[in-house]
Amino acid sequence: MVLQEDFLRTRRIADGSVDLVVTSPPYNVEVGYSAYEDNLPYEEYLAFSRRWLAKALKLARPNGRLCLNVPLDKNKGGQRAVAADLTHEARAAGWRYQSTIVWNEQNISRRTAWGSWMSPSAPFVIAPVEVVLVMFKGEWARRERDRHPDIARDEFVEWTNAVWTFSGERATRVGHPAPFPVELPRRLVKLFSYREDLVLDPFLGSGSTLLACRETGRRGIGVEIDPAYCALAARRLDGTAGAPRAVRAAQPEAPVRARTATSTTM
Numbered sequence: 001m002v003l004q005e006d007f008l009r010t011r012r013i014a015d016g017s018v019d020l021v022v023t024s025p026p027y028n029v030e031v032g033y034s035a036y037e038d039n040l041p042y043e044e045y046l047a048f049s050r051r052w053l054a055k056a057l058k059l060a061r062p063n064g065r066l067c068l069n070v071p072l073d074k075n076k077g078g079q080r081a082v083a084a085d086l087t088h089e090a091r092a093a094g095w096r097y098q099s100t101i102v103w104n105e106q107n108i109s110r111r112t113a114w115g116s117w118m119s120p121s122a123p124f125v126i127a128p129v130e131v132v133l134v135m136f137k138g139e140w141a142r143r144e145r146d147r148h149p150d151i152a153r154d155e156f157v158e159w160t161n162a163v164w165t166f167s168g169e170r171a172t173r174v175g176h177p178a179p180f181p182v183e184l185p186r187r188l189v190k191l192f193s194y195r196e197d198l199v200l201d202p203f204l205g206s207g208s209t210l211l212a213c214r215e216t217g218r219r220g221i222g223v224e225i226d227p228a229y230c231a232l233a234a235r236r237l238d239g240t241a242g243a244p245r246a247v248r249a250a251q252p253e254a255p256v257r258a259r260t261a262t263s264t265t266m
């Protein structure tokens with residue numbers, strides 16, 4: 001189900017009903033979204049993050065889980081330890097920390113500056129990875145004896161090694177400025193939920209999480225503030241997406257989810 005709403009305002013999801021939250025929020029790196037300004041002052045961005053994380057916690061059932069995909073850090077607009085800061089905000093909102101998955105996108109095209117070239121003066125060091133923060137409400141273990149796992153042996157062995165290597169998604173292929181590949185939510189829902197569980201993506205974008213839910217037999221709710229992205233998600237779900245529309249991305253062919261270094265120090 002796709003809800004076209006501001007997640008902070010929606011009242012259409014029952015408190016205590018969500019088994020798993022899988023999402024990638026705006027990264028605050030000036031991505032060209034249609035209905036959201038992705039350039040808040042950093043402290044405001046963290047305050048916004050704490051508000052939506054608190055709301056997600058309220059909607060989560062006891063033992064509910066959160067998989068939060070964010071950059072490890074960012075350079076644009078100043079050096080920021082985004083994953084560490086959002087871990088702090090999530091804990092302040094009431095989520096408990098379980099682990100971190102490193103998603104190795106192997107994408108070095110995000111590099112736009114070296115800092116001080118071949119000098120220790122002020123080099124820029126960039127990891128071509130994102131992370132998924134795995135957190136929970138109350139207790140980690142789910143003790144439901146009547147539920148049947150659907151994950152294969154090889155998937156379990158491979159995915160519990162928390163360095164995942166696969167490519168990101170292209171904005172121009174999907175028609176959204178910052179999609180993640182369906183492979184990311186597909187792994188997360190199979191590893192952290194049962195079939196028929198209710199999965200929520202409060203920042204649905206182009207609908208990738210709902211595609212993964214449909215493929216894996218989970219019930220999914222996606223909230224997206226922008227009507228055009230809701231329509232795109234609906235088209236992807238009913239298989240009529242066709243050729244993507246133009247996207248307002250800073251670097252349309254680059255992985256715009258990425259944070260980039262933008263200045264050079266000599």
Ligand SMILES: C[S@@+](CC[C@H](N)C(=O)[O-])C[C@H]1O[C@@H](n2cnc3c(N)ncnc32)[C@H](O)[C@@H]1O
Pocket residue numbers: 005006007008023024025026027033034035036176178179180181202203204205206207208209223224225226229
């Ligand atoms: C990083 S994108 C999510 C991309 C998504 N994972 C995908 O694969 O397409 C973040 C999305 O959050 C949406 N958004 C921003 N603020 C929102 C809010 N308050 N409520 C709901 N959606 C919001 C933006 O319009 C954008 O589509």
